[in-house]
Amino acid sequence: MGPVVRVEHLTKDYGAVLALDALTLDVGEGTTGLVGANGAGKSTLLKILLGLIPATGGRAEVLGHDVATEGAAVRAAVGYLPEHDCLPPDVSASDFVVHMAMMSGLPRVAARERAAEVLRHVGLAEERYRPMGGYSTGMKQKAKLAQALVHDPRLVLLDEPTNGLDPAAREEMLGLVRRIGHDFGIAVVVTSHLLGELERVSDNVVVLDGGRLLRASRTDEFLDATGALLVEVLGDDAHARMAAALTNAGVAVADRGSVLSVGATAEGLDVRDLVRDTASDLGLGLVRLQTDHRRIEDVFADEPEDAPVDRPAATSPAGGPPVAAPEPGPGGAAPTADASRRPGRHRRLEGAPGD
């Protein structure tokens, strides 16, 4: 089976702006995150992939159909969740999703069945019978996702699906995106301006910058373990005392604001024991001890030259000890991954580089 999306030397020149500059890219099955600043060409790329706007040069294929000549075939097999509002307020989600299914060519009876099923999948229960004007942003996003899935597309293009959601709704939406890619067997292209989200849900990450491909690779390649441990302790002047004690014991320590980054130079287990014993000796509460991973943000910090692979990987990503939250390998159990990554996200919010 060929790639889901194949883009060759795709160029889109708006005259004043060069939105896409000879972009060449293959997107496979699974979930692909599309990253880029505003104006990097994400939306333009999605519109060209839907066959809505013509490219100035190059060609693009979606599911084996040329978007320039077989736009209708592409749109029949693709689901699209736009970034902006797109729901009529005086129609119920149930009626609307049925209608949208029929607009994709499903017969009425099948459309009703599929709509009910998809609305259940996205988690819209009784409220599906109410007009959508009264929905919260989270419910609206779910309804938008339902209409993108109702005709059982082979690929969904999700443009900023978590935009404007509160943390709980964001978690739920990310869980859904993950499930679409992994459990539903539908290829997903998802854009987001929050890199932390993409690193959690996508198998591959594509970085666009100024209409050009900055980087495309597997998410886990972005996120190689740095070989350091993150340590968080509670107590009076906890971090300074902890850092001093660990330095005395001959371990490299860097204070990173709310956490200490401890170099796990020798055997990883020894350092972990050392951290635990030191905290115990000093009478400090050990809040967190986890392997430090690279974040997608670091790729931007490193770009263009520094390759991430040459970092030392002292601890295997899959084999962490029980104290540390184990990081799953690619395709690992989703709930564990979510639970273990969450503290990392908080840390990132507080001390993201260049933020």
Place this chain on the structure above:
Amino acid sequence: MTDPSTPTPEGRSVIHDLGYRPYTGTRMPPATIARALVVTGFRNAFGLGRSGRSKILPFVLLALNLLPAVIVGGVAAFASLDELPIGYAEYASTTQVLLGIFVASQAPVLFSRDLRHGTIALYLARPLRSGAYALARWASLLAATLVFLVLPIVILYAVALLIELDVSDQTREAAKALGLAVLLALSLAGIAGLIASWSTRRGFAVVATIALLVIANGVVTVIQGISSESSGSTRVGEVAGLFSPYSLYRGLIGAWAGADTPTPPSSTGMELAYVAVFVGLSAACLVALVARYRREATS
């Protein structure tokens, strides 16, 4: 009421148990999709499939529009008249204000709503092309307008048959009225649809459409009134009649259905000009509509 932002645990477990089932059934060709869009649009124009409040205006207007027909029919039946008090084709001219309000208020339902709420992006991301979408929307409005125009004719025709007027006469007159109703509906749907597709604000589209219809008709009526008073200048009135859908309609029912209207087209050439303008106006609006949505798709 549950807080929508928190996931419901029971919803989660249900999802997990069922799993996702792909759809393997048939997928209809674009023509069937377009037909489904026309039907939904037609229902939406009368508020069906929308909130309860949105049903009020179209149905009140429809009831008001039918009321005279029912009363006239009742009077004719009781008094055993030997002809209907009002001609089939004249009826629409009498209730043209209601017709104008209906078309002006329901065109935004079909056109502005999708643009205002961004739903157009979802339609354009589906197999139907932008031109087909525009045509389907227009067809819905045309059908709704025709219902508005044809129902009174049907009622009057039924009354005419009940009071045993001459069947062939009545059928001929009713058929003429139907043909004229189609011409009027074509142009009104075109104008109102075009205005609504340029405005994302419902109120603006309603006001602009009514204003255009009323002002154009008012100006034409004044000119026709003056020219019919002063003998020898009826030609001016005839030409003026070309500039508004209502006056076009009035002119043609004056010429064909024997209605008493000021300065109807007096020559065959002028009648043809009236029909040509009617059809041309509708076609121009339709072309502009399709162009409008083609641009929307590629912007």
